[in-house]
Amino acid sequence: MSETVTDHTGQPFNRPAFESLLKRRFFFTESFEIYRTASGFKGDNRGLFDYGPPGCALQANIVDLWRKHFVLEEDMLELDCTALTPEDVFKTSGHVDKFADWMCKDPVKGEYLRADHLVESVLKARLDSDRMGRGTKFDHPDGTCSCEDVKKTKVKDINPVKLSDSSIKEYEEILAQIDNYDGEALGQLIKRLDIRNPDGNNEVLPPIPFNLMFRSTIGPSAAAPVYLRPETAQGQFLNFRKLLEYNNNIMPFASASVGKSYRNEISPRSGLLRVREFLLAEIEHFVDPRSGKKHDRFDEVQHLELPFLDQSTQLAGQTTTKHLSLGRAVEEKVVNNETLGYFLGRTYQFFLKIGVDKSKLRFRQHLAKEMAHYACDCWDAELLTTYGWIECVGCADRSAYDLTVHAKRTGEHLVVKESLPEPISIERWEALLDRKKLGPKFRKDAKVVESAVSALNQDALEILSSVLETDGQVTIETSGPSEGDGSVTISKDILSIKRISRVQNTREYTPNVIEPSFGIGRILYSLLEHVYWSRPQAVARGVLSLPPSVAPTKVLLVPLSSNQCFRPVIKTLSHRLRVLGIPYRVDNSSASIGKRYARNDELGTPFGITVDFDTVKDDSITLRERDTMQQVRAPMEDILAAVKNLVDGVESWEQVSKRLPEFASQGQEIEE
């Protein structure tokens, strides 16, 4: 199951050193950290993180590239909607009832554990213990498994376990489809396999659901409950009509939104990988379901070979990926349709652009029970980290679910009207209300009755027409809390239902939605793991080989010493870089050049410019590349032009280092 994670030089990944780098260089930190150790501070405030300057810039650069790659490239309509959302919206969308995880209480410790994570961690620990007993190499010393609670489960705490071959097989099968168990099934597993809280070995109570939305109230009367959105999607659906209009009623089209979302996770661990407040970048692509969900730019991605892990492989208890071209994957129905396939391909391209390691990327299909309540097919783009395979992008086919439920609840027609090339004549059932009688009879509820009647589909109308015929009245369900028992009875003097033949010039349909949803924080963390390594000569100092496009700072300016004579050159260079729009920083601290470069490698800055006494004489400067530590030397103008090309991706370092004169290393040795 578990794999040893290595860096790109083939060395085992050193998570403690990596984490120390991120903390030391202020990529991110736990929020209100100074309070966490303060006396009398109470509260369960894990899963909240602040980004420091380099983390903040890295995040901004990833989002900026995302916007260019997706939003600008395809003219998506970007929205910025509120996180505060009335309860009614999430009742309709199903989140109030269904957006929950299963948790078990340890009654002795008063601690809550996420049920699937508990099962996962205990079974993995047992498998590991068994392997150790057999002398099999214990192959994830850094905790390389996707489970979050394993860190607590020190192997020494567990009595060495000896498992039968059938148990090993069973455990592995359970783990391969851990996301496919609901609360009841998890409860049975916990009981049957005697799974306990690893921290204290207490039995736990059966799983109960815990809704993941944060709740508050709005306004001085506090009567109106609101939730913080757990996704940006609903805001986009609620604005569908305005978006369609803004797009001159042309289909298909996509909207997009980048914004903070909130999930009250049961027991967040694993740093940035499971947090309670996070940045989501989501696309809602609206498409005519009758189009077969074709995509007119699919030909641009169909040649891409992606690593797939589909449902059937997982259900067989396997985790081996298949490499397939997107064209074949759609043809063979591994991926349901072109639009879904198109976005998987675009996601793959985006990941390579920001510097993700291709060998640590896979696309995994959701299992049936794992899927969100609104989805009919879903693929995750997962990145391999020392925490295991991490879902970083979810690409779901939400079908017409959301638009349909909101339309039903509000009585708004969230549909597309399409002119037909030729009018067609159709027969259909129609319901007619006598408004003169409706108002006096139902008064303030007349609108509720109207929208309930207009929501009836053809099948329902056909049945009701005969009931109306027979009984002289019908009872239909209504929505909206103003109705006492949620139904209403209407007599035939007010309602008539008839089969009518009409000529239709237009067709109405509810679009389907394909939703690629990007968890920016998880992408950022996984990317940092992918680009981290250390030089053999300086293992305590790491290097972050971030591509120039996403690196927080592109250039470090290093005056040889604090000698005043360097000031004017540094000022000129700063000004020139600012005009070129290239983010830079000056390091005029008193540390040695080697130390300053080492610090810089930790920040992932791809280029360094050194200014020395020769610069003052002849205007030549040295340019250093982070990964190779190679240096070239040339007049300022040439170096600046090269930096601009490197940052814009017009030229590679290989090209630059060939055409500009090499500079013999000076003070380059990395100092710890």
Place this chain on the structure above:
Amino acid sequence: MSETVTDHTGQPFNRPAFESLLKRRFFFTESFEIYRTASGFKGDNRGLFDYGPPGCALQANIVDLWRKHFVLEEDMLELDCTALTPEDVFKTSGHVDKFADWMCKDPVKGEYLRADHLVESVLKARLDSDRMGRGTKFDHPDGTCSCEDVKKTKVKDINPVKLSDSSIKEYEEILAQIDNYDGEALGQLIKRLDIRNPDGNNEVLPPIPFNLMFRSTIGPSAAAPVYLRPETAQGQFLNFRKLLEYNNNIMPFASASVGKSYRNEISPRSGLLRVREFLLAEIEHFVDPRSGKKHDRFDEVQHLELPFLDQSTQLAGQTTTKHLSLGRAVEEKVVNNETLGYFLGRTYQFFLKIGVDKSKLRFRQHLAKEMAHYACDCWDAELLTTYGWIECVGCADRSAYDLTVHAKRTGEHLVVKESLPEPISIERWEALLDRKKLGPKFRKDAKVVESAVSALNQDALEILSSVLETDGQVTIETSGPSEGDGSVTISKDILSIKRISRVQNTREYTPNVIEPSFGIGRILYSLLEHVYWSRPQAVARGVLSLPPSVAPTKVLLVPLSSNQCFRPVIKTLSHRLRVLGIPYRVDNSSASIGKRYARNDELGTPFGITVDFDTVKDDSITLRERDTMQQVRAPMEDILAAVKNLVDGVESWEQVSKRLPEFASQGQEIEE
């Protein structure tokens, strides 16, 4: 008091037409609008808005410019902190106790009114009514006063009021310093002047405070209360130590943060001007208080002439601004110090960059009681709109308030250590705890005792030393909820306090903070009012004269008709613009050219490129400028180069229109 607001052509501002444009073009909309009219929807969900594609792009461009103007220009350290914040943090910062507005309940209607807005609206309505009776021109037909409740107060609802001269004078004085009244004073005014709810004329109950923070709980046990931040500032203060370290311990420096903040307003109206979820862009500039708050770039802004409205003018019941250079303003102590002055100047420059009308901008000093609980001086940059003068930027001197209270609560040293050029010998009181006895005596509270003792200042130590001498023990206050009664008694066998002479090589100080805080939504709305106007020949269609730098889209591509022959050119142009990084849109709808341009003017797109049959023959295209409607015609290459220059601000339209051949208007008439 009130002024007629005109557009830049001198016409009275037409707010209904303006609002209709913003809605029609989807700049923004009330959030979950389709729910607001749905039957059974309950809740007080005003004050929440979604930005549509042009609003979202405009917001992003304003923020982008802000970042370049402030953050990049001065190497500020940007952070991204969470909105969810534990109660303890806001208790310490004073927000739990003091971040409240005063509200009055109308017991008959069950409605809550913000007390200061109530007084303001009623007094303004009385003054207006009196003026009408005297035949004075009623000079704000669109509701041009800063009060939000006035829209409800139709003049016809009020019995014509005849005021004595002394009443007029009194009302005007009250209104000029309305922000200076606390709850009690507002209650007295309401009683004395018989101020009632204009909607129904009911008496209201005395003002009570209402805390403006949204509250929720975190984690499955729901035991930990959290608030949504009402400002981004606290996250920056809590990270002070890491920031200082990241900046290599160099002072002064600034941090910055752009993020959503939340305030549960009592009764939000006025569209984007008073909302419950909004984007704040905040700077915290940390400075040594002994430096006199000098700023080393003040010379770059001291020549700027700003319109000031200071405290003394307001207290005299006046609203006339004084124009002063920043240099003189600081010299004459109108503005307290250089750093505050520097940021006022930079704010002024920023406003001009994004297109704010200089004549509708002023800097107003806060009155003593209006200031937030943490501020010791504060200036608002206000923009004039049809809602009156709107606070868009607050520039506050928060002194050492926040760092001091957080340091005291957490026991962390939030200070700067500075090496002294020469060591000095000083005498000071020092407290010494006998740790061997401390632990056994106080057990788990030992840490609380320690931090309470270390928080004692020199004055306190001096007093306590003689108490200890006399009584053999002292009682000191502690912080932190673990202490029963918040105090602890320590005997002299554990604590000793002595006067000690030491040589000091370093100086420790708590920095002061100057905080410019930008409300992006208010700036965006006010800017839209400033750039809106309509052409005499087409009053129903508006124009938004946004500068290219912030315009949502820079170029509209318009093929003459839907003829297939234009497709390749449009494709080429699209590709070229994308490579140049210039946001554009194609309008290939069937509407006439005039109609498409008119639509475009409403979106504030500064340039239009028309492709016609001549283009297909000779590669020439037409470039149209939005405000002048002038057109030039030239080969594609020349036009694209000109557009790039225009968007980058390198060339003005005047220059371009002089050097490129004019094109005789064709289909240019604006169609309604």
